[in-house]
Amino acid sequence: xxxIAGEKSRTDRTPWIIDEEERAMARVEMLMVFSYDIGDDxxxxxxxxxxxxxxxxxxxxxxxxxxxxxxxxxxxxxLEPEMAPGDSLRVYAVGADSLPRCRQIGGAPIMxxxxxxxx
Numbered sequence: 001x002x003x004i005a006g007e008k009s010r011t012d013r014t015p016w017i018i019d020e021e022e023r024a025m026a027r028v029e030m031l032m033v034f035s036y037d038i039g040d041d042x043x044x045x046x047x048x049x050x051x052x053x054x055x056x057x058x059x060x061x062x063x064x065x066x067x068x069x070x071x072x073x074x075x076x077x078x079l080e081p082e083m084a085p086g087d088s089l090r091v092y093a094v095g096a097d098s099l100p101r102c103r104q105i106g107g108a109p110i111m112x113x114x115x116x117x118x119x
Contacts, residue, residue, distance in 0.1 A: 029066040031094040031102075031110070034075075036061050038087045047082050047089075050075075058108045069093075 034051055038044040038061075048061075054075065055063035067075070072091060079089055094102060104110050 029068050029071075030096070031099060032065055032067045032072050033090075033092040033094065034063045034065075035090045035092070036079075036088065038083070040084065040087075043082050043084065043087070047079055050078060050082075056108050064108075064110070 034055065036044070036047055038047055051057070051063040055065035058064050072093075076089070076091060083089060099110070102110055
């Protein structure tokens with residue numbers, strides 16, 4: 001059904017047809033914040049290890065990195081089997097327009113958008 005602007009809604013589109021704008025958005029990297037609360041020590045260590053291999057730990061159970069939506073979904077699927085009833089995993093996307101309003105005191109700095117790594 002067309003919306004007010006006469007465009008088809010997302011649900012009216014053929015699901016396997018993705019336009020160029022959607023493809024580009026899937027490749028855009030944003031600051032992603034992963035936070036978990038896991039009751040079992042063994043599963044908590046496994047989740048922490050997975051995240052530590054790819055991200056910066058900013059608090060005991062909070063990690064940050066720059067990822068595309070597709071990469072984020074791959075990591076979430078990787079973590080899902082480690083989750084049990086009562087556990088939680090939260091993933092927050094911080095867009096470029098919100099990043100300047102983020103504040104940090106102490107600990108690791110907020111990840112900036114760079115095309116290089118210093119080793």
